[in-house]
Each structure stands twice: as C-alpha cells, then as structure tokens.
Amino acid sequence: MKMFQTIAKQNTNLSRRDRMVRNSAGGFAFQIDDWKQLERFLVLGTTGGTFYLDERKLTEVNLEAVQRCLDADAERVVRTVLDISTAGRALSNDPALYVLAMAAARKQSRAVLPKDGRSAFTVEEPSEASRLALASLPKVARTFTDLSHFVTYVRKPKLRGWGNGFMKGVARWYNEMPVSKLALQVVKYGQRDGVSQRDVYDLSHPARWSKPDAVRRAIFDFIVDGRMPAPELAHQNENALKLLVAYGEVVAEGATAVDAARLITTRGLPMEAVPTQLRTAEVYEAVLAGVLGGRKGNTLTWLVRNLGNLGAQGLLSDARQDIVSKVCAALTDEQALQEARVHPLAILKALLTYRQGHGEKGRGQWPVLARVVDSLDQAFYASFRYAKPSGKRLMLAVDVSGSMWGQQLTAFPSLTTHEAAAAMALVIANVEPNWTLVTFDTEARPCHISPRQRMDDVVNAMCKEEGGGTDLASPIAYARRKRIPVDAFVLLTDYETWAGDYHSHEELEAYRMEMGIAAKVVNIAMTPNSYSTSEPGDPLALEVVGFDTRVPEVISAFLAT
Secondary structure, eight states: OHHHHHHHHHHHHHHHHHTOEEOTTSSEEEEOOHHHHHHHHHHHOOTTOOSSSOHHHHHHHHHHHHHHHHHHHHHHHHHHHHHHHHTTOSSOSHHHHHHHHHHHTOEEEEEEOOTTSOOOEEEEEEOHHHHHHHHHHHHHOOSHHHHHHHHHHHHTTTOSOOOHHHHHHHHHHHHHSOHHHHHHHHHHOSEETTEEHHHHHHHHOGGGGSOOOHHHHHHHHHHHHOOOOOHHHHHHOTTTHHHHHHHHHHTSTTOOHHHHHHHHHHHOOOGGGSOGGGOOHHHHHHHHHHHHTTOTTOOHHHHHHTHHHHHHTTSSSGGGHHHHHHHHHHHTOHHHHHHTTOOHHHHHHHHHHHHHTBOGGGOSBOOOOHHHHHHHHHHHHHTSOOOOOOOOOEEEEEEOSHHHHSOEETTEEEEEHHHHHHHHHHHHHHHOSSEEEEEESSSEEEOOOOTTSOHHHHHHHHTSSOOOOOOTTHHHHHHHHHTOOOSEEEEEEOOOOOOSSSOHHHHHHHHHHHHTOOOEEEEEESSOOSEESSOTTOTTEEEEETTOTTHHHHHHHHHHO
C-alpha cells in the first residue's frame, strides 16, 4: 500500500511541477491569476518591494497584471477598486487611485459612417470603463490628498490627455461634495505633494460644468484667489463659509494659540489649518474634545495618529485621568472604529510607537500609560470585522525566515512583514478556539502564546530571532511527524520558499493520506508578488491577502464549509 501511495504521489507531482514557475528566491511555486494579483496589489501596494525583488520591478509586475485585467474586463476592475477602497480593506488608498487612473485612461474605437458617402473611418473615445472610473472618483478619492494623487497619476506618466471628459470627471469631486465637507477639505489640505487646490481647480474648472449656488461659488472663489466670503453670506451658512472665515482669522497676523483653540471649538477648524507655532496644549485639547464629542470633521484616525503628541503635551498623563478615561473609551468603541475606517495596521503601528515612549529616531517623548496601551490592544481586534468561529482544528504557521524580516509594509514603513504576520495570526487565534501555533524558516518550531496576551508582547515572542531560509512545507511536515490532527493549515508568508526536499503541496498530500484527514490550506499573502504554494483551482485551498480587514471573516466561512 505504501509503495502504491508513493508511486501515485510521484506521478501527480511530476505533472504539477510542469505547471510551476521559479519564484523570486529561486524556488518553485504556482503562478496566481491576474485577478488575485490585482487584489493583492490593491490591498498591499508595493512600497518597499520584497526581500528578493526591488520595489520598481515588483510594481511593474503588478501593473502588468492590472493591465491584463483591464483588457479582459475593465468594468470589473473598477468594481473591485470600489469594493476594496470604500470598505477600508487596504493599507493605503494609493494603489486604488492608480488603478482607477489606469481605468479612466481606457479608450474605445467607434466606426463612423459619414452621411455624404465618404469612406467610413474610426474615432477613439472614452470607454464605458473610463466613464465608470470617473463617476467612481468621488467615492474613492475621499480627501483632497487622494484627488491630488489621482491627478498626479494621470499626468506624470501621461496616461491620457486632459480633455473635456476628464475635466468633468475631476470637477465632479468639487461639484458633488457637500459644501460643509468641501470647505473642510479646502482649509485642511491647501497643498499636497506639490499639488495645490488651485492647481486642480484650474485643470478641471468645476464652475464650468455646473451652476454652483452662492455658497459653493464662494468656496470656489476662496480656492482661486483666497477671497473671503461676504459677511452676510457667511452668516447664512454655519458649517461651510464660517470655516473659511475662521481660517482667515487663524492665519492672520497676531493670532494666538487661544484664538486657534476657540476657532477649533466654535467653528470646527481642523488642526491642519492651524500654523505650527500655534499648536500648543490648548489647541490639542480643543481638537481632542471635538474627536471625543463626535464633532463633524474630526475622526478617530486623528486620535490614533496623535496619541504621542497628546502625551507630550501633558494631556495623556496621570494628572489628566479625566481625559485618559475618555480616550480609552473612544479607542475601544468598536462601532466608531468601523465607521471611521481605522485600519488595523494603523492601530498596531500606534501601539508599537506609543509603547516606546518616543517618536521615530527619538524625536518627541511622552509618558506611557498602561491603560492606553491596553486600549490600543483592544482596538486592534475591534477594527476587524466580526467573524463567527468555524470550530475547526487549525495550525497557524508564521513565516519568520530572513525574507520576512527584510521588507517593510506599504504606508507603514516602521512595521516589517514578520510583525504584521505575527499580529494577523493572533487575530485568527482570537476568533478560532482550536489551534496550534508554530513559527518556521527551514524548520517549524512550536510557539507558546495565549490569545489573551497583548499584541505587542506576542509580536516580540514570535519574532525573537531572525530566521534563515524558507521551507513552506516544514509546518505540514511537523504536524505529520508529531501526528497532530489538523483540519486546516493557515500559512502566513511571503511565498519566497526555496529550502527543503519537498514542496508544501507534496507534504500536504502525504499528511492527508497518512492522517486520513482532508486537510485544507489557507495561504495568507503578506507581500504582493505573483506566487502561491497551492495549485490554482484547488477546492481545498484558499488565497487571501494579509491585513485585508475581512480576512478572519473569509477564513471562518471557508473553513465552515
């Protein structure tokens, strides 16, 4: 029987190996399809590259896959962008904006038959995908920073000309946004990455494509030449035009921090509109009061990013327990976190930064309060969508090989891939009740942690030593040798596998045959490369993208079937 199983296994693997490709590390893996590549790119981006593939090359690989997806079904691409961006599933919105720019540049040919009998000819015009992409722009570009990036992505590589259709599409961002929100964007983001509000306005001419009312027209005038709205008009619109007047007051000569705090409290002026020299403790406290009070225009995102600043200003300290209690309550409000689209990785970064008591390179110092650290830890789990546990027996396997240590994550350069993988493993451990955890490089080792431990402690425990090579088969081989019953292997990795005598799918087949368990495998991609260790179309395999906020939910549903 054993000989028969060995021969059958060898024959199957010969045909499979013919379908495998050499990965960036020199090992072999399966090539994922372009749609999975698109999803990885949208969620993870490519900043920093991978250990074996530099950023430029990795970006080229992803954009080539995006282009093939656009050729196959451009409208599906736009729908995918909308889904991932609006649900807050991605680490950064920039990949979505770039793909949307590529879709907006799509053209189609149309045959024209003149009525005067002349020969037929063809004209190029924007495609349906282009129109759909431009119609979706206000939903994907939710801030002026997003809009400026979109415009840059179109203009720098000259994806398309700046014709009327494109002008109207960008103008829609200015014409469809509620005036109170538009005024906030104007005073908050005067310029981003060398692109000003005036630059984009002049390119799109929003007033040309609509009939703006007096309030929107006043905002447009402010963008063009800094003109303040007439007093009687400002008095009629509390939320929009008074914000412009407040901005004029805070940047005026002689304005003080007390003035800035008053304008934040009474007019909703954002911190970004306050000159740097006026950003004192009074100003931070005024902004914080707006965040904690749910004042329109303030979000939990600001709170998560500014915990260190609040501590440095003395607001998060033993002397201000009233504020500490309110901040901790806000951080652990699951509904508010979901509504604010605070990404889990932003919370993890805040946790690791706040806990060290100083900013990057030692800049800025603050007291570290255990209550705040514990609240951030709780917030991390609350930022994921709720998932019903499958109850299956899992082996969680975290790749801690050298390649996982050598790369940083898009939008969060202070975090490495192995830290993110460790964090995601603990998220799954908090959802599922039955699991065994191992870390691996060229061999697998048990890792004894508790899901009740704090996230930062677990990250440190899993990542004590920098690993060497990568053998993705080693966790499965470990389970087979130890006779551990597993319904599903969950591998968190960058797929840069090259060490070991057997491929992971070979070990998985051996495990299934010896243990008599039709074990599934869930591959969690921590980098946006093109590889997988599972054969395409395998019904017992699931590919998901690391730090997609839906990961626990998707895994639970897959394992329950």
